[in-house]
Structure formats: C-alpha cells, structure tokens
Amino acid sequence: MAATAMDPVEAAKRAAAEKAVDEFVRDGMVVGIGSGSTIVYAVHRLAARAKLPEGDPLRISTAVFVPTSFQSRQLLAEAGLTVAELATREVLDVAIDGADEVDKSLNCIKGGGGCQLEEKLVASAARKFVVVADHRKQSERLGTCWTKGVPLEIAPSGYRLAMRLLAAKGATATLRMAKSKAGPVVTDGGHFVVDAHFGGIEDVPAMERWLKAVPGVLETGIFCGMASKAFFGQADGSVVEWAADGNATPVAAAEAGSESA
Numbered sequence: 001m002a003a004t005a006m007d008p009v010e011a012a013k014r015a016a017a018e019k020a021v022d023e024f025v026r027d028g029m030v031v032g033i034g035s036g037s038t039i040v041y042a043v044h045r046l047a048a049r050a051k052l053p054e055g056d057p058l059r060i061s062t063a064v065f066v067p068t069s070f071q072s073r074q075l076l077a078e079a080g081l082t083v084a085e086l087a088t089r090e091v092l093d094v095a096i097d098g099a100d101e102v103d104k105s106l107n108c109i110k111g112g113g114g115c116q117l118e119e120k121l122v123a124s125a126a127r128k129f130v131v132v133a134d135h136r137k138q139s140e141r142l143g144t145c146w147t148k149g150v151p152l153e154i155a156p157s158g159y160r161l162a163m164r165l166l167a168a169k170g171a172t173a174t175l176r177m178a179k180s181k182a183g184p185v186v187t188d189g190g191h192f193v194v195d196a197h198f199g200g201i202e203d204v205p206a207m208e209r210w211l212k213a214v215p216g217v218l219e220t221g222i223f224c225g226m227a228s229k230a231f232f233g234q235a236d237g238s239v240v241e242w243a244a245d246g247n248a249t250p251v252a253a254a255e256a257g258s259e260s261a
C-alpha cells in the first residue's frame with residue numbers, strides 16, 4: 001500500500017523541530033521541552049536518537065528533559081526519556097519550544113495552548129532558548145499574524161479586573177472558554193487565560209512590561225528578547241533559520257522527514 005503523504009504544514013513543523021533538536025541537543029544536557037503540536041516532533045526525534053547505537057555521535061542516553069506542561073511530561077514519559085523537574089534545576093542547557101508568532105528580533109507570542117507560565121519559567125532558566133515553528137508563524141510585527149490576542153495567564157479571582165484594565169488600554173480581551181467542558185480554560189497551574197488583542201504591537205518590550213504590571217496577570221505570552229534562534233519549516237520542505245541579530249538563513253533540511261535520527 002502506498003504511504004500517505006504528510007500534510008505540508010505538519011511536515012514543516014517536523015522539519016523545524018528535527019533541525020533544532022539535532023543542532024542544539026547533545027548527550028548529558030538538561031533540556032527544556034515546550035508544549036504544543038510542533039514540539040511533538042522534537043520529542044519524536046529525541047526518542048529516535050535515544051535508540052541509536054552506542055558510539056553514534058547523535059545518540060542521547062544521559063540527557064534529561066524538563067517539561068513545560070502535562071502534555072510534554074506525558075510525551076517525554078511515553079517516549080521513554082528521563083523527565084526532570086524545573087524545581088530541582090537552576091539552569092538548563094537549552095529549551096526548545098513552539099510559538100504562535102515570531103518577529104525578526106525573535107520576540108514571540110506564545111500560549112495559544114495555554115502553557116505560557118511554565119514555558120516562560122523554563123525558557124528563562126535555559127542558557128539558550130530555541131523556537132521551532134512552521135512558516136505561518138514568521139511575522140513582520142507581532143499581533144498581525146496571530147490575531148487571537150496575547151495569551152495572559154491570570155489569577156481567576158482577578159480576571160474581571162484585568163479585563164477592565166486591558167479594555168481601557170484598547171485591547172479586545174476575552175476569557176478563553178473550554179471546548180469540551182463548561183466554563184473557562186483552566187491551565188495546568190489552575191489559572192485562567194485571557195486573550196488580549198491589541199492589533200499590531202509597535203513596542204513589544206513596552207507592551208510586555210505594561211501587561212506584566214496588570215494586577216492578576218501571572219505571566220504573559222510575550223517572550224521578548226529571549227530566543228537565540230528560531231527554525232521555521234517551509235512549504236517546500238526546507239528550513240529557514242532566524243537569528244536574534246535579524247539574520248535569516250535558509251538551511252538544508254537534508255534529514256527532514258526521515259524516520260530515523
């Protein structure tokens with residue numbers, strides 16, 4: 001039976017994730033693992049590398065992985081990879097995560113999946129923060145591609161106050177509602193998510209500072225000045241790499257789509 005072709009967007013996510021894992025993860029490292037659909041391919045790649053024969057330079061046997069969510073903890077455990085907790089690790093070698101939108105300075109909007117607080121903690125603890133995404137996430141200005149708003153993780157008791165303050169600042173702010181449960185989305189940490197859309201964000205650092213100062217906002221989905229590199233899988237199967245200095249480089253995705261590491 002002929003193999004079914006992979007959906008091009010999924011193939012792009014996979015190419016980016018595999019490239020980042022192979023460029024940044026070495027054996028013995030402590031590695032932060034983000035959440036979302038793109039990170040699934042990173043974990044699959046890590047699992048494949050754990051099965052490589054001894055002596056293979058890509059083999060990982062002593063690396064440990066710090067998850068950012070229930071989802072990534074489960075993925076790592078199912079892949080047979082060693083899970084570590086951020087509470088017992090002060091510094092991580094690298095953290096790899098997806099994003100909802102990335103600008104040329106590698107500022108990101110994250111939290112489309114409601115995991116921004118743990119993701120921010122893990123990324124902040126890492127010496128290097130690496131973003132993996134498909135081409136739809138490449139943006140000239142945050143807030144223009146991802147128009148669902150900046151996800152904000154909010155103390156439940158403060159969500160009405162926060163929404164009033166956000167609206168006064170000009171945002172369209174909505175409490176994120178669950179799809180298969182009555183009521184709001186509740187994060188892994190037991191908080192609510194408010195999505196605040198301001199249109200295109202001109203001054204990303206100022207916006208992040210302002211959002212962080214809103215009472216009840218525990219963390220914002222703006223990751224400003226944190227990433228050192230971003231990999232974007234393209235529709236043609238290639239991977240484009242953005243560096244924090246604004247340089248964009250097309251890189252070969254020779255192994256993209258391969259089953260083995």
Ligand SMILES: O=C[C@H](O)[C@H](O)[C@H](O)COP(=O)(O)O
Nearest residue numbers: 036037038098111113114115
């Ligand atoms: O809360 C979710 C995370 O920030 C994800 O990394 C982000 O939403 C990107 O997810 P995906 O890889 O599914 O596009």
